[in-house]
Amino acid sequence: MSEQNIFREVDEELRSDRMRALWRRFAPYVIGAAVGVVLVVAANEGWTWYHANNAAKSSDELYAAFELIDGGDLPAAQSQLDALIADGSGSYPVLAQFRKAGVLVKEGAIADAVAAYDALANTQSNPRLRELALVLGGTLMVDAGTLADVESRVGSIAVEGSPLRNAAREALGLAQYKAGDFAAAQASFEAVVNDPLAQSTVRNRMGYYLAQLLSQGAIAAEPATDAAEAAASAIDEIVSDEAPVAETPAADAPAATTEAQPAAQ
Structure with a gap:
């Protein structure tokens, strides 16, 4: 048994020596890999913190610019927005x-605002932001430009499937109305009215446009136009119902009704 114990101890010593030799050989690589993992995790966490901190700072700067705009200090708001555009995060x-272009509109610099929207449309990789810039610029060009100016911006957006199609159709219809192309304006407005996804307020506004065209004799009465007139009339009734009613003696009401009947006949 003693010899077996001696051999066992020798064997364990040999294994221990081999392990120490292996550790001395590969320890730098193992430690280096572990340090590398720690550094990568630390760098990632630091980068995330850096961006989150910068994003929070940029958010505060943007809201500060909004407050300046609401307070009427447009030059200071422009400076704040310019600094954010140059050094902002995210x-x-x-x-x-986008907000700077809106400030230019408030200042009456329509040409500069349109140029700002066009620059956004030409530089944005996000298709939705690009379409938004085109629609906003096209809307300004209804009054400041020609029908061709509006069509070049919103023509490709005023189609089925585009989320901003109805805003584009409205701008296009107004430009067509301004240019005297009443049939095209009617088609643009009716496309919004017939869109099942259009909001009721937008449909009612199109109804007013169509009713205006009809009252001018620019278009003929058609079922879709009649529906637009009905929508406009419904809004007028709502407005009339909300208006204060003149106080009339109760005894006079039947007489007024009786006098109105011949006219109705």
């Missing part, structure tokens, strides 16, 4: 560019 510089 998507806030793009939001600042």
